[in-house]
Amino acid sequence: MVLLRTDPPPEHPMPTRVILTAAGFLLAAGLAIAIALNNASPKPGTPPQSIQPAANPSPSPALATPPLHAAAPNVGPPVLAQQPAPTRRPPNADPTIVLKAMELVEQNQIVEALQKLDIALELLPESPSRHTAALLKHQLTGAFMKRQSPWHDRDVGNVVVLVDNELDFVHAVEAWTDDLFWPVLIDDGYLAPLFIQSFQPKHVVRWSSPPTDQPPTVRDELTRVRQPHNNKTAQRTGEATPPGIVVIDPDAHLRCAGLALALGRGQPAMFLTGVQNIAKRVNEHDVSAINVPILTNMTKLRLLLKDQWCGITLAGQFPYQLxxxxxxxARREGRSKKGLVLAVDDTLGRIQDGTRLAVVGRLLGPSHQAVYQAMASLFLQPSTVLMFDSYSFKSGNIWQQYAFYNAHQAFEPRYDVTLLAKGALHATEFSRFTQPQLRHDMVWMNSAGGNRKFWIHGKQHGATEDIPIGRAAAFYVVHSFSAEKPWEVWTxxxxxxxxxAYWYYGSSDEPQLTGFARPAGVAQKALAGTPLAFAARHLPLHQRGRPWKLAVIGDPLFTLRRAPAPRVEAIPLHDTIPITNDFLATAIAEGQADLRTILKDIAILRASPNNKITLAMAAATANSILGEPDKMRADDVIRAVWLLHQAHRSERLATAPYHMTSRHKLAEQLVAAHRRSDFEKQIDNGNLDTARAILSNMLYAIMDTNQLVTDLRRWLAAMSRANRADEALGWLRRRQDAKPSSFAAGALKTVLQ
Incomplete structure (x- = not known):
């Protein structure tokens, strides 16, 4: 444990009977309350000093909105049956006892909190207070883990299986049994080695489906595997009821990861078509078109249990903001300039009165990245935690409630925790623990800023490129806008x-500080075995318990284990090809492996615990790839740069893969960055035409205006010394007229001024 703090901070239950209604999933009052809270919320630093019960005002006419439901569905989601109010309260049944229990949790006084919850459950009538008490007790005692037995109680194969495509992936996870499962990843050259590095398997193998004359489509195979699996999950009832549902768009690239989470956690899967553009904001009617079929299916499948939330995993292109x-x-008509942007994921899984039944998480990225998120959630567990606590500098009780001091105390007995706070938190120290690669399995971070920057201390700020990378990790981030556009690599x-990162909790808009649950309570509930996404959500009594602005990227059922899963050696998957040092050496000696295959295997072996591949061999192979980029695929170039980063510990190479979304453009950029050293060599040797050819490629690919200005001026000066200044200026102007990238355009304009 590394402690870098200089001084501590100052001292309604769900009825079993549900009915269906056509009214939709959230009354106008529920959304109106969210609007009112958004308009009336104090700025951070001024909210109340303790947990406040949720307000329940009647919406004013100016704030009233239509119900959040589809226009005319025949069936709707479940609605809590209304309970008659008791005529009198039993003795000592004070609803504030639940608020006191919630406060005790934040102070790490769990035994005392549970005692008060027991009293509340014994004496309180059916009410939101009693429902909150039941939810909190379930979360503090880890009761939900019983529903996760298909994941928690299964043995894990001590192997990682790599496949090349979605079809092979479906067939590989289909081989999982009720007693045994193992990681399967689509080999992408970067995320797969990161997983292997953290999982540390005894064996790594490649596998592909047996060849057929007419291979089936991925959609057909998903359908074939899903039905018998759903039939099996339907047989689980009571405390073993499946923990949630996976919503799969069968035509989206997230589909295979969704199937893996359904099979891996023993939860049913349903098909639902997504949208083309998740960045486009939608209204409440669009959201209801998603929510109604999900909750209707969950009702039919009997997934909704009394006093427990369950999970909804989105494995498709579904809208992100509402x-x-x-x-x-009102804004269109000029009656108001205020806006309100909510997270779609926090409005799903709720019923007509706004009560939450489920917690939503979504998979994101191309197929290999989504599969990585699913596999990491199923098979990886943190052992080290980095806590970045910028709130430790701030005065005022509200900031100290969101500082990480109590959460650190909760985590410390189980994990190796590094706490950066107070005098130990500054840019240099943060960089020491996070650059060039992250060295922790879980990151907790609180700060202020936007989607591209975060405050460290005083006048010190961090930018996107300072966010630590290079390790499989879960991120919990208390920070405005950090998850505003999580599909954009510049956020x-x-x-x-x-x-x-395979799991990320953050804000899609400005949430106000109280939009987040306080960290000590989150830590305590997660340590008890409650899914981290559940622990991070406000309970019903809280004023922010209504639909709000926070989102989970990753598996909503990601859970911290008390002990590692048992591992076994053999798996029932035949005709696998081992990736070993000896196998690779033999293939090279016998001429059975081309450069691309060698590179793929080296990237995997370098991440494996039994690695014997030297850095020199890795670097030599990578340089061979980069020497002939036109003959290689984008993934090969990315693997090569990853190996070079390992060989040279280059921060520039480490951060290079995150500036572009297109893998082909990324490959071109990486080649250009790699060739820059060759550019300098050619100028030094007087080979100015060769240097110009390299510079032409760099203008297209490098995303660093200042670096381009330096390189352009150096080449121009060398051309001037060779009495070729006019030729050089003419070439630069032609490049400027060719509509280059914004980075190159800025550099050319600066040089030609």
Whole structure:
């Protein structure tokens, strides 16, 4: 344990009977309350000093909005049956006892909190307070783990299986049994080695489906595997009821990862078509079109249990942000300039009165990245935690409630925790623990800023490129806008996910500080065995218990184990090809492996615990690839750069893969960055035409205006010394007229001024 703090901070239960209604999933009052809270919320630093019960005002006419439901469905999601109010309260049944229990949790006084919850459950009538008490007790005692037995109680194969495509992936996970499963990844050259590095398997193998004359489609195979699996999950009832549902768009690239989470956690899967553009904001009616079929299916499958949340995993292109129709209309008509953007994922899984039944998480990225997120959630567990606590600098009780001091105390007995706080938190120290690669399995971070920057201390700020990468990790981030556009690599969440994060909790908009649950309670509930996404959500009594702005990228059922899963050696998967040092050496000696195959295997072996591949061999192979980039695929170039980063510990190479989304453009960029040393050599040797050819490629690919200005001026000066200045200027102007990238355009304009 590394402690870098200089001083501590100052001292309604769900009825079993549910009915269906056509009214939709959230009354106008529920959304109106969210709107009112958004308009009236104090800025961070001024919220109340203790947990406050949720307000329940009647919506004013100005704030009233249409119900969040589809226009005319014949059936709707479940709605809590209304309970008559008791005529009098039993003796000592004070609803504030639940609030006191919630406060005790934040102080790490779990025994005392459970005692108060027992009293509340014994004396309180059916009410939101009693429902909150039951939920909190379940979360503090890890009761949900019984529903996770298909995941928690299964043995894990001590092997990682690599496949090349989605079809092989479906067939490989289909071989999982009720007693045994193992990681299967689509080999992408970066995330797969990161997983292997953390999982440390005894064996790594490649596998492909037996060849057929007419291979089936991935959609057909998903359908074939899903039905018998759903039939099996339907037989589990009571405390063994499946922990949630996976919503799969069968035509989206997230589908295979969704299937893996359904099979891996013993939860049913349903098909639902997504949208083309998840970045486009939608209204409440669009969200209801997603929510109604999900909750209707969950009701039919009997997944909704009394006083427990369950999970909804989105494995498809579903909208990410919601803007209520009333807000849009008011702005359009000039009646208001205020906006309200909610996270779609926090509005799903709720019923008519706004009560949450389920917690939502979504998979994100191309197929190999989504599969990585699923496999890491199923098979990886943190052992080290980095806590970045910028709130430890701030005065005022509210900031100290969100500092990580109590969460650190909760985590310390189980994990190796590094706490960066107070005098130990500054840019240099943060960089020491996070660059060039992250060295922790879980990152907790609180800060202020936007989707591209975060505050460290004083006038010190970090930018997107300072977010740590290069290790499989889970991120819990208390920070405004960090998850605003998680599919964009220039955002905080986007870089973290591209760089190895498999689970990320953050805000899609400005949530206000109280939009987040307080960290000590999150830690205590997660340590008890409650899924981390559940632990991070507000309970019903809290004023932010209504639909709000926070989102989970990854598996909503990701859970911290008390002990590692048992591992076994053999798996029932035949005709695998081992990736070993000896096998690779033999293949090379006998001429049975081309350069591409050698590179793929070296990348995997370098991440494996039994690695014997030297850095020199890795670097030599990588340089061979980069020497002939036109003959290689984008993935090969990415593997090569990853190996060079390992060989040279180059921070520049480490961060290079996260500036572009297109893997082909990324490969071109990496080649250009790699060739820059050759560019300098050619100028020094007087080979100015060769240097110009390299510079032409760099203008297209490098995303660093300042570096391009330096390189252009150096080449121009060398051309001037060779009495070729006019030729050089003419070439530069032609490049400027060719509509280059914004980075190159800025550099050319600066040089030609």
């Amino acid at each position: 803007e209520p129709e009333a807000i849009v209309q 905080i969440a986007g870089r973290a996910l591209a760089g190895g």
